Amino acid sequence: MRVPNIxxxxxxxxxxxxxxxxxxxxxxxxxxxxxxxxxxxxPIGLSQVLDLRFSVENLTQLEKNVDMGISWLSGSETxxxxxxxxLLEAKLLTTQMANASVSASERADAVEIIDGIxxxxxxxxxxxxxxxxxxxxxxxxxxxxxxxxxxDPTQVTYHGNETGFAIKTSETSTLEVGxxxxxxxxxxxxxxxxx
Numbered sequence: 001m002r003v004p005n006i007x008x009x010x011x012x013x014x015x016x017x018x019x020x021x022x023x024x025x026x027x028x029x030x031x032x033x034x035x036x037x038x039x040x041x042x043p044i045g046l047s048q049v050l051d052l053r054f055s056v057e058n059l060t061q062l063e064k065n066v067d068m069g070i071s072w073l074s075g076s077e078t079x080x081x082x083x084x085x086x087l088l089e090a091k092l093l094t095t096q097m098a099n100a101s102v103s104a105s106e107r108a109d110a111v112e113i114i115d116g117i118x119x120x121x122x123x124x125x126x127x128x129x130x131x132x133x134x135x136x137x138x139x140x141x142x143x144x145x146x147x148x149x150x151x152d153p154t155q156v157t158y159h160g161n162e163t164g165f166a167i168k169t170s171e172t173s174t175l176e177v178g179x180x181x182x183x184x185x186x187x188x189x190x191x192x193x194x195x
Contacts, residue, residue: 068167069177075129076135083185087121118154119147125185136178137161137164138164144159145185158181
């Protein structure tokens with residue numbers, strides 16, 4: 001049986017078109033360096049690529065969160081270490097002033113020093129990292145503490161909230177890196193002993 005020329009021509013044309021399309025697809029893959037250039041190229045592969053892209057973006061954001069958390073914890077540690085030094089200095093000064101041989105002018109000078117220490121501790125309580133107050137709880141845009149000198153004795157007022165600032169460290173977990181300044185710097189009851 002003889003195959004008509006038109007059939008041979010149609011088959012050859014179909015195969016040439018197919019080869020040309022395959023060549024165009026291969027050239028596009030080489031020029032873009034991407035196997036999937038259109039959703040029709042590989043719908044299942046495209047969904048996997050989108051999932052991977054989302055995972056990479058999520059990991060990048062988590063890395064930024066962890067870096068920010070490290071900055072916050074470092075800032076908190078530095079501030080609290082300085083507060084501890086200030087409180088130690090105040091304790092030493094008050095112990096010295098408890099001596100009966102200390103004059104009234106020395107005690108007046110000590111009061112000025114203690115006022116300076118209070119202002120320094122308040123300043124440390126208002127520590128900022130990247131423009132955010134680290135001891136204001138989740139109200140990071142609000143100054144943590146203010147000093148009211150009108151009252152006698154001077155009052156320090158806390159303006160943040162009680163909820164600690166947390167960062168997302170994984171899909172399902174968070175880590176608290178900021179604290180409530182009220183919890184860190186204040187006490188409900190202060191006992192004054194004989195000294």
